Amino acid sequence: MIHTSTKYMDLKTQLLFFFSALGAFNGIIVGxxxxxxxxPKHRSHLFLGLLLLALSIRVGKSVFYYFSYDLADVYIQIGLFACWFIGPLLYFYTKSALEINRTIKKEVKVHFSILMLIALTLFIGFPRAQYEDLWFSVFIQSIYTQWIIYVAISGYLIWKHYTKLRTVKNSIPSFKFWFLSIYIGNTIICIAFNTAHYTSYIVGALSFSFVFYLLILLLLFAKKRNELLFLNPPKYLDKSINTKEAQLWINKLENLMKEEQVFKDxxxxxxxxxxxxAISPNRLSMLLNDTMKISFSNYLNKKRIEEAQKIIKNNPNYSLETISFDCGFNSKSAFYAxxxxxxGKTPSKYRDLTNS
Incomplete structure (x- = not known):
């Protein structure tokens, strides 16, 4: 009886290790x-990938620490370092997924520069092996508190966009279910790690495995994956243009502008x-936005301004108002802007510099 019981406990431990580590390992692959x-490439995918990697590293550290107490301090610090970025990555995933048309590049750079500076100060200036008491009493708690704060801020952002989420018309499983599953799952994992001293240190890892495989099932069974991953999926997401084809269409577009000067209309x-x-509007839109990195209105204005510059150089006596209408602008103010x-110059300043 004693021998059977020991074997059962060994098997139980092995299964616990397997299911705890499985989520972390596969999370790295999916990340x-x-x-x-x-x-299609999208900034929300970048933050989701980094979020999954950070969670997987943090969970992996917990699994190995739980089953191997002599884990080297450097691996423990790597896990805590990853944990420091989980909350911010959740926040920026939320922001990029909901605020599709908003530019956040500058905010991201400033934000993560500050976070990295703090992280390097803590992890290099105060190695855990030398400041173990300080880490247990202050730093680790600070990392978890920061995670909770970002979860709360992300929740507020979701609440602020509640109307937008409520009116999403995607079929089920939809973006709403996918997006909220990521947020709620992250919240559960955060709570599990923050309450580990009341339950068990391995609960956070098991929670991650459960949430991770729920998300994988959503991805596998989604009929229209783009509707699952995007709030407002563009119609042309699944019809990418290869480089050779894109260059062909760009040449045709440039020739049309040069020969027919349709921008003057x-x-x-x-x-x-x-x-x-002879191309679909969606495909032309993708060519401009994704390949040429310019909106349709900016492309037209670029061509109009190039033409206006030629006229100003060759006909210095033409009135600027006449030039603006000749180039396709419907108002003088739009031309000036x-x-x-x-x-970088007003039309009058450009004319003065050109003809001086």
Whole structure:
């Protein structure tokens, strides 16, 4: 009886280790997928991939520490270092997924520069092996508290966009279910780690495995994956343009602008240009936004301003108002604003410098 009981306990421990570590291992693989291979490319995939990697490293550290108490301090610090970034990555995943059209590049750079500076100060300036008491009494608690704060801020951001989420018309399983599963799952994992001293240190790892496989099931059984991953999935997400084809269409577009100068038409639209090129409006939009990295309106204005610059050089006596209408602008104010944006100078200043 004693021998059987010992064997049963060994098997139980092995199963516990297997299920705890499985989520962390596969989380790293899926994190790498979202970082480098998920298509279409989107900034929310970047933050989701990094979030999964940070969670996987943190959970992996917990698993090995639970089953091997003599784990080297350097691995423990790597796990805590990853934990420091989980909350911020959740916040920026939430922000990038909900605020699709908002630019956050500068905010991200400033934010993570400060976080990295604090992290390097703590982990290099106060090694855990030398300051173990300080880490247990202050630093670890600070890391977990920071995680909770970011979970709360992300929750507030979701609440602020509640109306937008409520009106999403995607089929089930939809973006709402996917997105809220990530947030709620992260919250559960955060609570599990923060209450480990009341339950068990391994609960956080088991929670991550459960949440992770729930997300994988959602991905596998989603009929329309883009509707699962995006709040407002563009219609052309699954129809990428390869480099050779893109260059062909760019050449055709540039030739059309040069030969027919359609930009001079104040009523020109993207569908009208697409019809002239014999390409779908969605595909032309993708060509401009994804390949050429410019919006349709900015592309038109760029062509109009280039033409205006030629006219100003060759006809210094033309009135600026005449030039603006000749180049396709429907108002003088729109011409001035576009000219200043593209050249850094007002039209009159540019004319003075050109003809001086």
């Amino acid at each position: 790498i997928f979202f970082l480098f291979y998920a298509k 104040t009523n020109i639209t993207l569908p009208k240009i697409a019809k002239k090129l 576009a000219f200043k944006k593209h050249t």
